[in-house]
Amino acid sequence: MWTLLALLALGPAEERPAIAPVDLDATVFATCSAVAEPPAYYAISLVPTRQVVGTGRATGLAQMTFDRSPFGVELAADGSYRTTLAVEVAHLPSIDDHEFVAWATTPSIDRIARIGTLDEDGATTGPVEWNKFLVVITLEPVGYSEETSWSGPVILRGMSRSGRMHTMAGHGPFEQLECRTFGY
Amino acid sequence: MIRNQRCRTGWWSVLAVAAILAAFVQPEALSGQGYPEWTPTAPGSPNIEVISHLPLGPRLGVADIELEQELSRPYAYVSRMQYGDDGPKGMDIIDLSDERNPEVIYRWRIENQELHQRTGGMDVKYFKMDDRYYVVQSVQFGQGGPNSDMGAVVLDVTGLPDASTVEEVARIYAPETPGGFHNIFIYKHSNGGTYLFTTVSGPGANVYDLRRVVEGDADNALVANVPVPESAEGTGATRGYHDFYLGWHPDTGTDRFYGGGTGGYYVYDVTDLDNPEILVTLTGINGVRYGHTFTPSPDGRYVVAETEYQFAPLRIFDLQPALDGEVTNVSRPISGWTADWQNLVHNHEIRWPYVFVSGYLDGLQVFTLMDPYKPTTVAYYQTYIGSPNVDRTPQFQGAFGVDVRNEDGLIVISDMSTGFWAFRMDGFQGWDGTNWGMPNVSSVQDWDADEMPSPERWKE
Numbered sequence A: 001m002w003t004l005l006a007l008l009a010l011g012p013a014e015e016r017p018a019i020a021p022v023d024l025d026a027t028v029f030a031t032c033s034a035v036a037e038p039p040a041y042y043a044i045s046l047v048p049t050r051q052v053v054g055t056g057r058a059t060g061l062a063q064m065t066f067d068r069s070p071f072g073v074e075l076a077a078d079g080s081y082r083t084t085l086a087v088e089v090a091h092l093p094s095i096d097d098h099e100f101v102a103w104a105t106t107p108s109i110d111r112i113a114r115i116g117t118l119d120e121d122g123a124t125t126g127p128v129e130w131n132k133f134l135v136v137i138t139l140e141p142v143g144y145s146e147e148t149s150w151s152g153p154v155i156l157r158g159m160s161r162s163g164r165m166h167t168m169a170g171h172g173p174f175e176q177l178e179c180r181t182f183g184y
Numbered sequence B: 001m002i003r004n005q006r007c008r009t010g011w012w013s014v015l016a017v018a019a020i021l022a023a024f025v026q027p028e029a030l031s032g033q034g035y036p037e038w039t040p041t042a043p044g045s046p047n048i049e050v051i052s053h054l055p056l057g058p059r060l061g062v063a064d065i066e067l068e069q070e071l072s073r074p075y076a077y078v079s080r081m082q083y084g085d086d087g088p089k090g091m092d093i094i095d096l097s098d099e100r101n102p103e104v105i106y107r108w109r110i111e112n113q114e115l116h117q118r119t120g121g122m123d124v125k126y127f128k129m130d131d132r133y134y135v136v137q138s139v140q141f142g143q144g145g146p147n148s149d150m151g152a153v154v155l156d157v158t159g160l161p162d163a164s165t166v167e168e169v170a171r172i173y174a175p176e177t178p179g180g181f182h183n184i185f186i187y188k189h190s191n192g193g194t195y196l197f198t199t200v201s202g203p204g205a206n207v208y209d210l211r212r213v214v215e216g217d218a219d220n221a222l223v224a225n226v227p228v229p230e231s232a233e234g235t236g237a238t239r240g241y242h243d244f245y246l247g248w249h250p251d252t253g254t255d256r257f258y259g260g261g262t263g264g265y266y267v268y269d270v271t272d273l274d275n276p277e278i279l280v281t282l283t284g285i286n287g288v289r290y291g292h293t294f295t296p297s298p299d300g301r302y303v304v305a306e307t308e309y310q311f312a313p314l315r316i317f318d319l320q321p322a323l324d325g326e327v328t329n330v331s332r333p334i335s336g337w338t339a340d341w342q343n344l345v346h347n348h349e350i351r352w353p354y355v356f357v358s359g360y361l362d363g364l365q366v367f368t369l370m371d372p373y374k375p376t377t378v379a380y381y382q383t384y385i386g387s388p389n390v391d392r393t394p395q396f397q398g399a400f401g402v403d404v405r406n407e408d409g410l411i412v413i414s415d416m417s418t419g420f421w422a423f424r425m426d427g428f429q430g431w432d433g434t435n436w437g438m439p440n441v442s443s444v445q446d447w448d449a450d451e452m453p454s455p456e457r458w459k460e
Helices: A002-010 A024-032 B002-008 B010-023 B210-214
Strands: A044-048 A059-066 A083-090 A098-105 A112-117 A123-128 A134-141 A154-159 B048-054 B062-067 B075-080 B090-095 B103-109 B117-129 B132-142 B150-156 B167-173 B184-188 B194-199 B204-209 B222-227 B241-249 B254-261 B264-269 B277-283 B291-296 B302-307 B314-318 B335-337 B348-351 B354-358 B364-368 B376-381 B399-404 B411-415 B419-425
Touching: A044 A134, A059 A154, A083 A098, A083 A112, A083 A134, A098 A123, B048 B376, B062 B399, B062 B411, B062 B419, B075 B132, B075 B411, B075 B419, B090 B117, B090 B132, B117 B184, B117 B194, B117 B210, B132 B184, B132 B210, B150 B194, B150 B210, B167 B210, B184 B241, B194 B210, B194 B222, B194 B241, B204 B210, B204 B241, B254 B302, B264 B291, B264 B302, B291 B348, B302 B348, B348 B399, B354 B399, B354 B411, B364 B419, B376 B419
Parallel strands: B062 B117, B241 B291
Antiparallel strands: A044 A059, A044 A154, A059 A083, A083 A123, A098 A112, A098 A134, A112 A123, A134 A154, B048 B419, B062 B075, B075 B090, B075 B117, B090 B103, B117 B132, B132 B150, B150 B167, B184 B194, B194 B204, B204 B222, B241 B254, B254 B264, B254 B291, B264 B277, B291 B302, B302 B314, B314 B335, B348 B354, B354 B364, B364 B376, B399 B411, B411 B419
């Protein structure tokens, strides 16, 4: 016992690591929360539908940022991720008495959420609470304030990264058929 | 899978076809021009008359075609798909009352079509029931968007040409096998029922009772399934049909199913829909891993078999040894035919001895099986004058679907890029199998007949 205590006492105090004060903001959030920058992996390319003359050159990107919470990624009441969608569209024409509106909708289009009207820079931001969804940019009359669905033509569309995941229904376990198995 | 297979096995396919020709087919038995005989200024053979041409929209925006058979109902149905960058997803109804001036009188489109994934309308067939006329449009929508479990839509078209009377009466869903129906066939069965046979992304063909569908019970209309036999090319769930044909077989008084899919081609007796009985397999064929369109002669003896890759000819098989019980599997074609060996020919309709082909890059092609060992080209018209695709599978361009009106011999083509075409061929003024010593059996159904054709009707 005395030998052990002596050895401990002789140990070089300067080699012991100092214990720094805990900074919750710097450590817990940095390691457990999603980053604030939108991950490039989840960026959604917006493709023009060319349904309206003059919109075929439009290009766009919708960037997803996972919302933060004290417990990490923030979830909606149903367990879906809460994200903020930042939409930016370029090369859209100016059409009299009309404006462009961004929407998100589930793949089956049974639920629709208005993201917002594109500003003069072609940008808008809004929340989305679904794992799989489509992004839709439509042309609407100025002042169209309907929150539940669009009325005008679809100008651009995009699919969330998770929307690309397919069920294996119809196939056995570990037996995958490519989408275009049946050719044309 | 097949699409990629085509891309990566082009030269393998050449070797396989060469092997067939060298080893199994008599040297004189492969027909076809070898080189296209058409030119941009002379696109057709002299015996083909262009009745009309109606462009329908963007390139690669058209799929299959169906022509109603009664002269009093001159309507063609054209599937609309988006295989290229643009195009609608649905079906067009074309009025041929003035066949030299056809007119699109109705367009069915899936709602929110821009948000639907994949191609959209693929195959289309019509049927008649209780004096009403219906069209079934098959659809394929991918996952990630709406209706990936939808297989077909059924429209009541009895009131044509008044387009305002067209009414959607049902949608058929197959949620267990997402991806829709690529091909369909409607067959009037000897049991009196009218059935829709569909491809699905699973190891068999679904069979739907169309009476239940039109009477509002589509959810319970799935009544049978015709399996794809296991083969070296597919076991378990990794099997499927690509296309099929059903026909009455007068010699045996049975309903027969001819399906092309994983491993090759299969002939079933489907007289008892609850117990489909395999009769003949065509597997182990050199150069065939996956069968496509598969159509018998009216008597069921010869079959024309397509595969879907560049350089593939149509193969002609004689099923007699199997029908006689001498063998159960047939693997050697007796002959082959193609329009241009560098290309690929697609769907076909048999009106014995003629075979009407939608030949993709080679347009409409017609050959005769008068001597099944020497199929011979008798007519052609190039509906697509252009190059193979550079942005899609190269050979999937040009004439996609073909149909023939038996009453008067009108021939129609749906070209993926140039749209609707109508033709007449010299000396072909209609078709009745009995005039050729054959049963009057083709893809055309006799909706008003009370009984199926008997052997006596065509052997007199």
